[in-house]
Amino acid sequence: MIFRPALRPLLFFLALCGSAFGADRLSNPLADAPDWKTLEKFQRTITHDEFERLLRDVYCPKGIREELIRVDSDAACILTDRDAQRWFVLRFAKSEKSRKAPPRFWRSGSKLPRGTKTKPLLGLRIALDPGHIGGEWAKIEERWFQTGDVAPIEEGEMTLRVAKMVAERLTALGAKVSFVRDRTEPVTPYRPADFKETARAVLKANGVENPPEEFAGRDDPSREQTIGWQSELLFYRTSEIRERARRVNNKLRPDVVLCLHFNAEAWGDERNPTLTDKNHLHLLVNGSYLPDELEHDDDRFEMLHRLLSRTYDEELKVADTAATAMAKATGLPPYQYTTDNVIKVGTSGYVYARNLVATRLYRCPVVYFEPYVMNSVEVVARIKAGDYEGTQVVNGIERRSIYREYADGVVEGLVEYYKTAPSR
Numbered sequence: 001m002i003f004r005p006a007l008r009p010l011l012f013f014l015a016l017c018g019s020a021f022g023a024d025r026l027s028n029p030l031a032d033a034p035d036w037k038t039l040e041k042f043q044r045t046i047t048h049d050e051f052e053r054l055l056r057d058v059y060c061p062k063g064i065r066e067e068l069i070r071v072d073s074d075a076a077c078i079l080t081d082r083d084a085q086r087w088f089v090l091r092f093a094k095s096e097k098s099r100k101a102p103p104r105f106w107r108s109g110s111k112l113p114r115g116t117k118t119k120p121l122l123g124l125r126i127a128l129d130p131g132h133i134g135g136e137w138a139k140i141e142e143r144w145f146q147t148g149d150v151a152p153i154e155e156g157e158m159t160l161r162v163a164k165m166v167a168e169r170l171t172a173l174g175a176k177v178s179f180v181r182d183r184t185e186p187v188t189p190y191r192p193a194d195f196k197e198t199a200r201a202v203l204k205a206n207g208v209e210n211p212p213e214e215f216a217g218r219d220d221p222s223r224e225q226t227i228g229w230q231s232e233l234l235f236y237r238t239s240e241i242r243e244r245a246r247r248v249n250n251k252l253r254p255d256v257v258l259c260l261h262f263n264a265e266a267w268g269d270e271r272n273p274t275l276t277d278k279n280h281l282h283l284l285v286n287g288s289y290l291p292d293e294l295e296h297d298d299d300r301f302e303m304l305h306r307l308l309s310r311t312y313d314e315e316l317k318v319a320d321t322a323a324t325a326m327a328k329a330t331g332l333p334p335y336q337y338t339t340d341n342v343i344k345v346g347t348s349g350y351v352y353a354r355n356l357v358a359t360r361l362y363r364c365p366v367v368y369f370e371p372y373v374m375n376s377v378e379v380v381a382r383i384k385a386g387d388y389e390g391t392q393v394v395n396g397i398e399r400r401s402i403y404r405e406y407a408d409g410v411v412e413g414l415v416e417y418y419k420t421a422p423s424r
């Protein structure tokens with residue numbers, strides 16, 4: 001399940017008052033200041049045509065102002081300092097043949113050592129990122145509901161369970177598997193109380209003066225305007241994902257990250273949730289930045305870093321192959337977005353490009369899985385049935401356990417992609 005985008009327009013507004021965060025720049029809360037010099041290493045690693053293709057078709061399909069990125073025939077000029085009107089000049093390679101290789105820690109499928117018949121994933125470094133935190137944090141992160149008198153359903157616990165199954169199988173196939181999170185505890189060392197001042201600044205920048213400290217409960221309609229709720233959001237969304245990105249980029253440095261989630265439709269009251277008949281599947285890769293997001297210095301910088309690292313073509317191939325395997329394993333139809341913050345990409349019909357914090361900040365190919373609607377009648381019945389070997393009749397249909405079926409799709413997709421990657 002993806003964090004609700006409700007705050008996006010607000011974030012842009014608050015970013016205009018960037019000085020509230022101690023810096024005169026347009027940025028997201030808790031974002032590191034972009035280090036534009038680090039883009040120097042990408043000089044002459046990409047041709048004009050390739051840069052244009054990725055910029056216009058993948059990352060900025062809704063447009064980008066010329067004042068932010070101007071593309072000339074031999075270079076692109078990128079705005080780095082609005083007040084001083086400073087620009088970074090990226091020089092293009094003259095041809096595909098003469099271009100330098102982009103520096104990066106991850107390896108594409110075609111550059112990996114050859115696998116064997118029994119170990120087709122030999123040497124592949126995979127990081128698993130089970131979505132959310134779960135455990136005692138599940139209610140705070142609003143990934144918890146209870147229907148009837150059975151145990152509560154928590155996305156963060158379910159994603160970890162799937163990740164452990166996936167890890168065991170991928171390891172047996174020769175992959176080196178690491179976890180971005182391996183327990184129902186936060187990766188960030190901070191807690192909501194650490195973000196009270198930032199929460200106050202966020203609210204002030206959104207025109208909320210003298211906000212109340214606490215909210216009455218999860219159904220309090222004015223909770224978004226309290227310091228308590230904003231501090232929690234900064235903890236479990238912003239700080240947590242930024243800390244996971246540091247772990248991925250500085251410590252794990254994998255060839256690919258798999259973000260594992262369960263999707264959901266709005267369920268209303270967590271103790272009397274609305275159940276739905278809808279059930280679907282989609283996968284996400286990074287792209288489709290909105291024009292307002294590109295005004296943020298940190299969004300623009302990370303977008304360029306991704307574009308120049310050339311992650312898109314690799315992650316799309318992994319995602320498309322994995323989506324086909326997931327569709328086969330689950331039998332689910334593709335989710336159809338009704339919002340304009342995505343574009344459909346690839347050929348499977350299940351993959352979209354979208355600008356999520358995790359897919360933006362992890363500096364390697366990232367495939368973000370969103371199968372199953374957790375609060376659908378069918379999925380609730382399958383979650384209640386728990387994990388089991390073989391098949392069982394659930395809601396009148398004979399099925400694998402939902403966790404094993406999810407793991408099957410992920411593993412089969414990866415094996416399919418990496419065994420057929422060009423050099424293998």
Ligand SMILES: [Zn+2]
Pocket residue numbers: 001002003131132155261262263
């Ligand atoms: Zn999720």
